[in-house]
Amino acid sequence: MQFPVLKRFYEKYMMTITLAVMIMGLLFVYLSPTMLVTIPAGHLGVRWYRFYNGTDLGPAVPEGTHLKFPWDELYDYDARAQLVDQEYDVITKDGLLVATHISFLFRVKPETLGMLHKEVGPDYLNLILKPELGTTARSIIANYTAEEFYSTYREEAQDKILAEMLAELREENSYSAKNTVLIVFDRIMLKSITLPERIASAIESKVEQFQRQLEYDFRLQVETKEKERKRIEGEGVQALFDNIGTKEVPNYLRLVGINATLELARSNNAKIVVTGSSLNALPLLIGNDTLIPPAQQPQAAKIETTKGANQSPPQLLKAPSDNTKATPTQAEKPATKTDKTQTDKAKK
Incomplete structure (x- = not known):
């Protein structure tokens, strides 16, 4: 029974209803930017009602699209x-x-x-x-x-x-x-x-000096340890020579030189090996004459002559010392007299 009434009402006011729907659709399309608000990801919204208690103090509006009245406001806040x-x-x-x-x-x-x-x-x-x-x-x-x-x-x-x-x-x-x-x-x-530039430079200089002081303290500690090490090493060397004895020191040094020469010969680098001048000298030693006893030093080689036994051996020439004067030879004496006579004749 109600449907015929609605049908007659629609037929009677069809134009008016159609016009009203079109007007409401146009209004919605026109007001949609102010009615639909999108809250982006990581943001939150706060509602403000124009006709109802103003700001909503409740929980914030989450992200997404929300509908509101055109006269209300929805504020966006970054929640990140x-x-x-x-x-x-x-x-x-x-x-x-x-x-x-x-x-x-x-x-x-x-x-x-x-x-x-x-x-x-x-x-x-x-x-x-x-x-x-x-x-x-x-x-x-x-x-x-x-x-x-x-x-x-x-x-x-x-x-x-x-x-x-x-x-x-x-x-x-x-x-x-x-x-x-x-x-x-x-x-x-x-x-x-x-x-300020001056203050910063002064502070940096002070810190630098403090670090340098720490470095010197560390160096002193290292040198103290090195002193102790050398003292212990010296005591060990002294004990070694006490056990060897004074007479066996040259033989010990000769053995050390031989071992050093062998170690040098085993290396792969280019090398020059300098050996001693005799069998009794060390194989590799600089200034070995101060270490070899006089009895073991090499003797001067004898000069053998082939011209006869009556010939006198050659004499070694010695440089004149400061306190002695060189005497002229027989060949020089006549020459000196001749020069003197010539000078006397020239005076006459």
Whole structure:
């Protein structure tokens, strides 16, 4: 019974219904960019109702495509871990201005994203994080001198800045209640520290001198050990010669020379072997005349003559010493007299 009524109603208002459907379709197509919102991967959304309580403080809208009324808003937030580099000018304990390059890693918290949007807004990085980090870094670095912060206490200062920053974000402030974390801080890195040129050069020179002092201390320890080694070696050599005896020292040295010559002969390199001048000399020795007893030194070879037994042996010429004067020979004496007579005649 109801179907005939609907049929008559449709036949009576067919044009009006068709026109209304077409108008609604056109409106949907026109308003679809404002009604369909896509949240990309790794992002979260926050709803804002124009006619109902404003910002939704509940869980954030997950990624995907969502439908909303044209008069409402859906804000997009990046929920991934973000790395930000920022340079701060800080003053050390000794009053020096130091440029510090700090990198920090953070991400938003999905449970409190609505409160972050309501109390701070999308520009929370410049409104909260950078100023808070700068204040915390200045208060921590002010406890260190430029040398300490530049050389040895950098890691300690970095850990203290991170701990202080986490405590600041948990405290009650104008944008969050106590123990309400809006932003999660994961890590802080002190990338570089720029000191005045003169101060940096002085600190580097001091560190260099300290390392050089450590090097000299190590050298002294090595030389002390070397002194002890040489002392023990000398005692061993002294004990060896005491056992051998003074008379057997030349024979022992000759044996050592023979062994050294054999070792040299076994090598594959090109070599020249210099042997002694007699059977009693060492096979390889420089200045062996000081080591061989006089009884074992080679005697001068006798000169054999073939012209007869009456011929006198050749005499060795000796160089005149400083205290003796050379006497003229018989051949020189007449020549000297002749020269004297010639000079006398010339005078007459």
